[in-house]
Amino acid sequence: MRKQLVLEDGTVLTGEGFGSDRTRFAEVVFNTGMTGYQEVISDPSYCAQFVCFTYPLIGNYGINRDDFETVNPAIAGVIVKEHCEHPSNFRSEETLDEFLKAKDIPGIAGVDTRKLTKLIRRNGTMKAMITSVDESIDHVLRQIESTELAKDQVKHVSTVKPYVVPGRGQRIVLVDYGMKHGILRELTKRSCHITVVPYHTTAEEIIRLKPDAIMLSNGPGDPKDVPEAIDTIRQLIGTVPILGICLGHQLIALACGADTVKMKFGHRGNNQPVKDLRTGRTYITSQNHGYAVDHTSIDHTALELTQVSLNDQTVEGLSHTDYAVRTYQYHPESSPGPQDTEHLFDEFLDLLATEPRKLKEVESCHSVKI
Incomplete structure (x- = not known):
């Protein structure tokens, strides 16, 4: 399924969807870690945020039972250059795609994460939506403009x-x-x-x-x-x-x-x-x-x-x-x-x-x- 990431400044990045098919609204940020994607995705501090991973390949060692930072992740979505469909690691128990589907978290791959990171560094963190490419850009932008970021995030993760x-x-x-x-x-x-x-x-x-x-x-x-x-x-x-x-x-x-x-x-x-x-x-x-x-x-x-x-x-x-x-x-x-x-x-x-x-x-x- 083709998806699009629409930023509040009008930037549109398209890619392939993985994980959940749901439409989500959140703040988009970037993470510079080369490893640790499972801990990042399950970190409650990423509540209501889309995380853009600057490392180009995510999911290559799968998801295991030991590296979670919480039981129910609060992250809104995952943005990657490439997600690995066939992980190789002795601890791997499921793929990143399978995990995100189970937790109803949308992902988008094939995005120019270098471009997105530069945009965030220049303009600051922005509101954004991950949606189907069938959605009208003007309609999505109106939704982003009229929606405020949640202010009760601690209540949801405590x-x-x-x-x-x-x-x-x-x-x-x-x-x-x-x-x-x-x-x-x-x-x-x-x-x-x-x-x-x-x-x-x-x-x-x-x-x-x-x-x-x-x-x-x-x-x-x-x-x-x-x-x-x-x-x-x-x-x-x-x-x-x-x-x-x-x-x-x-x-x-x-x-x-x-x-x-x-x-x-x-x-x-x-x-x-x-x-x-x-x-x-x-x-x-x-x-x-x-x-x-x-x-x-x-x-x-x-x-x-x-x-x-x-x-x-x-x-x-x-x-x-x-x-x-x-x-x-x-x-x-x-x-x-x-x-x-x-x-x-x-x-x-x-x-x-x-x-x-x-x-x-x-x-x-x-x-x-x-």
Whole structure:
């Protein structure tokens, strides 16, 4: 079946359809990773997005049971130069086409992904639709113009109910804004006792779980679309150590009085260089975000800049000057990507041994200095 990708600026790219035949509307972004397409497709942070893979061949090692980052992918669609119909890998259990059909996710192949990536880099991320070539371009463009991107993406990818992943080590409350399973893997590897809670869990409910630390996960969309999370984090700062990853990093910044901005085309890939300002070391990191903390907005907060992107100098790490709060814009759990920064989980858990567990009454948290 022939399909077309129609962008809001009027650009039309045609190709062969695979996966689901459904018509979808979403924001189109690009990912620069050479491997890890299964993890990307199943990453909840890609909720309501079409992902253009810059690597020209996708699907060559199939889909396996082990590399998922969530059970039900939230990605809107897949755009590739070529998709492999006959994968070759000892772990492969089904083709990319079969998987996308099962999950009702449309794909389009034969697209000039190099051209599309250049368009996004020049014009920024855009709204788009994947449809049949039989659809009128004018009609599709009117639909794109009249449709707004969803603002409740975190609600759709967060867990509905709390659940426990038992362990004998530190007790961690993990707030799920669209959590990748890689975060759970890193914590369970370190024997943590993990309680995963929904994004709207209150500060009082979290404190009642008597955690040794709180971790705020990655997730999709604009952090300002989750105001209840910002208020909760503001109350939690100063109670127990907190670690924020990706969206969690941005939410902590907002809770502390900083600001966030939408990036032109974001960082999405497994090859993003980040410099640690404290040690001078550079790490290659896995990233997936379309928003960033405004560098200038940090100045009048209790946050200290600890890491920056070497590509564009955007904020990659923050530390609270008064409390045990650490944040990272990238993904130390990788999945997919380099494992340069896995040690950050160990450093955070080591921090718990030196930081007293305060567990203040939540009612008094409004007076916490931020």
